[in-house]
Amino acid sequence: MSPRGKVLNDTMRSETLQKITGGALSIFAEYGFYGATMKKIAEATGLSYGLIYHYFKSKEEVFIYLVNLALMKTREIFEKSLTQDGDPWEDLNTLSKTLIEESLTGDSVLFFHIMLQALAQGKHLPELKEHIDKNSQLIFEKMIHVVVKGQAVGKVVEGNPIALITSYLSMIQGLALYMFQDGSIPSIITHEYLLNVLRK
Amino acid sequence: MSPRGKVLNDTMRSETLQKITGGALSIFAEYGFYGATMKKIAEATGLSYGLIYHYFKSKEEVFIYLVNLALMKTREIFEKSLTQDGDPWEDLNTLSKTLIEESLTGDSVLFFHIMLQALAQGKHLPELKEHIDKNSQLIFEKMIHVVVKGQAVGKVVEGNPIALITSYLSMIQGLALYMFQDGSIPSIITHEYLLNVLRK
DNA sequence: GTCTATACACTGATAGAC
DNA sequence: GTCTATCAGTGTATAGAC
Structure with missing residues (x-):
């Protein structure tokens, strides 16, 4: 999952690694897992081809690393917005505002594109599916509380909460x-x- | 666009062609354009590898053919549902029911997956993008009339019609x-x- | 750490037998 | 129309120089 097995998620080991992940992010987002090639990624970073393999042991590992990054960023947004201690509609308003105005603009949208590609083509990367399912479930559980509470106070429309969240x-x-x-x-x-x- | 340039869109030339397009549909839907291989498609049809090239001149042509098929089916649904001669909300109800109950179930959903793959990875197939844009615009125009009418009679929520349709x-x-x-x-x-x- | 060169498998497409 | 065999090009991953 993590490159060379020692990199922490919060701080990148080196500037080179940041260049690689940045280039890989844009290429994977645009071409998907199969369409992205290590050559394209190398060109996007401006670094040499073989260097990527000094930081990641395979193309699949780079992709999984980025998807996990995207999953973490997404979960962070949901957890920060859904405080669950005030008006549930206020929580949903904050969440929606953050998603539209921050996550879907600028470079942040690349993380959504990576998720999209992972969902659309990641069926044959089992490790990936596990992480996605686990994180999706956590997000779902977090939202259910708020939606149900919102229905109780008459702010959220009637209906199956799972269906509404979906x-x-x-x-x-x-x-x-x-x-x-x-x-x-x-x-x-x-x-x-x-x-x-x-x-x- | 059409295989061998002579096949009509409504009736398939032969049973073999149907087998090929059927197999190709499921493989492209699952792997996307780059992830799908002619070998996988051949295996999915049960026919031999080289035979596909007797019906289509390239992998790209097979994909474009299927995307166009999906576009036509999608447009047909919108045009049939949005009659525009009665209650606009009734039109939107019919459309939504058809989409959820018919288009997103069974094998029909494969056409949506093909569209998804085309949208997610088709940036580098120019011919594809043209067709998608043209058809999307037609669907948009069709919907705008109904949405605006629905707002006029107080059934559709306020807001930018383009934003609502998006x-x-x-x-x-x-x-x-x-x-x-x-x-x-x-x-x-x-x-x-x-x-x-x-x-x- | 960073680079170039290369091994080796796979892919798209074609040729040609039946 | 259908098949197998094959070619040229590309892709992942590695080796090894600096």
Whole structure:
């Protein structure tokens, strides 16, 4: 999972490693796991081909490393926004605002694209599927509390909470896909449209 | 675009061609354009490797053919559902019901997966992007009329119609992505959750 | 740590037998 | 129409010089 088995998740070992992961992120996001090649990644970083193998032992390991990074960033957003100690609708508002205004803009959207590629093509990377499933479940559990509480106070629309959350998360992934093609879309989409999914 | 340049879109030339497109559909849907190989496709059809090249001149041509098929099926659904001569909300209800209950179930979902793969990785197939953009625009135009009319009669929520439609279409693509992983989700998602995006 | 050169398998596409 | 055999090019990963 982690390169050379010693790198911590919070701080990168060296500047070179940052260059590699940065280049790999953009290439994997654009071409997917199979379409990305080590040659393209090397060219994107400006470094030499063989050097990547000094930091990662395989292409698959680079990809899994980046997906885990994306999973961590995503979970962090959900955990920070859903404080669960005040108005549940306020939590959902903060979450939606953060997702639309921060996660789906600039370079941050690359992490969503990586997730997209992992979901669309990662069926044959078992280790990947495990991590994704585990993290998705944690996010789901976190949201269920807020949604149910929101329904109790009459702010969230009726319906199966699992179905509502699935709808919500689906729209985010779908929006990320749209922004893949056309970068001009985000400007007209505000968090209010995302909240429409849950609003009573 | 069309195999050997003479095949009509409505009727397949032979049973063999159907086998090829069927196998190719499932492989492309699962692996994406780059991850799919002609060998895998041949194995999925049960036919020999070289035979595919008797019907299509390249892997790219097979993919583009299938994406166009998916685009046509998608457009057909939108055009049939949005009659535009009655209650606009009724149109949106019909559309949502068809999408959830027919398009996102069984083998039909493979066409959405193909679209997903094309959107996620088709940036470097220019011919593809053209067709997708053209068809997307037609769908958008068709929907705008209904959404604006729905807002006029107070059934559709306020907001930028383009943003509302983008939200709606994003959720569908996102749901297709979810069903890629977990086939059990569709059972709890009804068209009502999709309509929540537009409901006032 | 960083680079170039290379081994080796796989892929897309073609040729040609039946 | 259908098949097997094959070619040229590309891809991952490694070896080894500096």
